[in-house]
Amino acid sequence: MPDFECIEIDSISNISVVKLKDEKVMAPARIETLGVELLSLVENKPADDQDVVALNVLINFENVRFFSSGAINKLIVLEKRVRARGGQIRLSNMQPEVRDLFSYTNLDSMFDIRNGQAEAMESFKEN
Amino acid sequence: MPSKWKYDQRIESDPDLCAPIIAQLLDQLAQLNWSNKDAFGIHMAMEEAILNSIRHGNECRQGTFVHVVMELDDVQFSGTVTDEGAGFDPETVPDPTDDSNLEKCSGRGVMLIKHFVDEVNYNDCGNSVSMSKQKSS
Numbered sequence: 001m002p003d004f005e006c007i008e009i010d011s012i013s014n015i016s017v018v019k020l021k022d023e024k025v026m027a028p029a030r031i032e033t034l035g036v037e038l039l040s041l042v043e044n045k046p047a048d049d050q051d052v053v054a055l056n057v058l059i060n061f062e063n064v065r066f067f068s069s070g071a072i073n074k075l076i077v078l079e080k081r082v083r084a085r086g087g088q089i090r091l092s093n094m095q096p097e098v099r100d101l102f103s104y105t106n107l108d109s110m111f112d113i114r115n116g117q118a119e120a121m122e123s124f125k126e127n
Numbered sequence: 128m129p130s131k132w133k134y135d136q137r138i139e140s141d142p143d144l145c146a147p148i149i150a151q152l153l154d155q156l157a158q159l160n161w162s163n164k165d166a167f168g169i170h171m172a173m174e175e176a177i178l179n180s181i182r183h184g185n186e187c188r189q190g191t192f193v194h195v196v197m198e199l200d201d202v203q204f205s206g207t208v209t210d211e212g213a214g215f216d217p218e219t220v221p222d223p224t225d226d227s228n229l230e231k232c233s234g235r236g237v238m239l240i241k242h243f244v245d246e247v248n249y250n251d252c253g254n255s256v257s258m259s260k261q262k263s264s
Contacts, residue, residue, distance in 0.1 A: 024153075026174065027146035066153070066167060068174055069235050097167040104242050105235060106224035 006034040009041070015056045015124060016041050017117070024066040035074035042081040055087035058120050062093040067101060079110060088112070092120035130159070134197040138177075140185040140210075145177045148195060159201045165263050168243030169204050173197070175236035176208040176256050184210030184254055204244075205259040214253030 006025075010017040018041070025031060041057060057078070061067075075091075082089045092114045094102070102108045114120035132155045138144045149170055156166040177195060185191040194209040223234035241247050244260040 024150075026149060026170075028142040028178075030146075065163070066170060068171070069239060070178070072235070097164055101167075101171070101239075105238065106226075109226065 004037045006030065007037050012121070015058055015121065017058045017060065017121075019060045019062065020064050023063055025064055025071040026066060026068050028070060031068065031070045031074060034071060035077065038074060038078045039081065042078070042085065055082055055085050056089070056124050057082055057087065058090045058092060058117065058124075060093045060117050060120075061091060061095070061098055062117075064098055065095055067098050069105075072101075072105070072107065076107075076110070088124060090114055090120040090123060092117050131200045132159070132198070134195065137192040137194045140181045140187050140189070140191045140193060142178060142181050142187070145174060145181065148177065149174050152197060152199075155199055156204075159199060161201075161204075161262055165260065169206075169260055172240045172243040172247075172258055172260075173206050173208070175239050176206070176258070179236045180208050180210035180212070180254075183215070184212030186212070202262050203259065204262075205257070207255060207257040209250075209255035212254050214250075214255075216253055217249055 006021055008019040008021060010019075018038070020034075022030065022034075025034065042055065059075070079089050090112050091102075093116060094113065099113065102111065102113060112120075112123065114123055134148070134151065136148075138148070152173060153166055153170055156169060161169075173195075177193060180193045181187060185193060191211045193211075195206070196208075197204070197206040199205075217237050220234040220237045223238050240256065240258060244258040246259045248257045249255065250257075
């Protein structure tokens with residue numbers, strides 16, 4: 001597993017559990033790095049790889065206190081890529097302000113957001 | 128500790144120059160005991176306004192500037208961001224919360240500014256936005 005600057009990754013069964021490291025996801029250069037690292041999760045798992053049943057990604061926001069719309073755009077790109085490969089994405093452990101941001105922008109209709117990581121992990125079994 | 132903070136700078140049209148300004152703003156909000164919820168909203172609104180001006184107003188052109196003015200005390204925040212672009216009509220921006228627009232980037236910034244502060248006004252040509260917010264009780 002390569003080292004990443006902005007994320008920590010744990011792979012559990014066919015779920016990539018991603019923890020965002022930064023408390024403030026704001027600086028454009030940092031957001032670009034985050035986007036590249038998130039997309040590498042998808043790009044490292046080719047669709048024709050027989051070992052990959054589905055690509056599921058869980059993103060844990062536990063550390064994040066401030067999040068910008070530029071970073072949201074990176075999540076949207078990741079969601080599209082994951083969905084295109086037949087996978088699913090979950091977001092979890094958001095601070096109330098960050099959670100509200102997704103509500104205000106109606107992005108909670110695009111992303112399945114769960115309170116805790118365990119609940120999010122379990123929810124992959126629902127589909 | 129000062130009870131009032133004022134920021135008045137013209138910055139070059141480089142998106143990387145936004146984060147240090149927002150970091151200063153967050154620091155001042157914390158020093159003046161604004162809640163995390165208020166600070167989150169003000170930071171979102173100002174960040175969107177500054178980045179919109181740099182990227183869409185001035186199109187990141189070298190030699191152009193964005194004028195950022197902020198005033199903060201322990202009860203009120205006000206901010207104005209002005210670019211050198213032709214401006215835009217905020218009423219014509221597509222609704223970013225519409226299902227068909229969710230995956231598009233445009234319009235989200237304008238909506239977030241409106242949502243997170245109490246009052247937002249654009250000048251006639253649309254290249255300057257002013258906003259204000261009272262501290263929540």
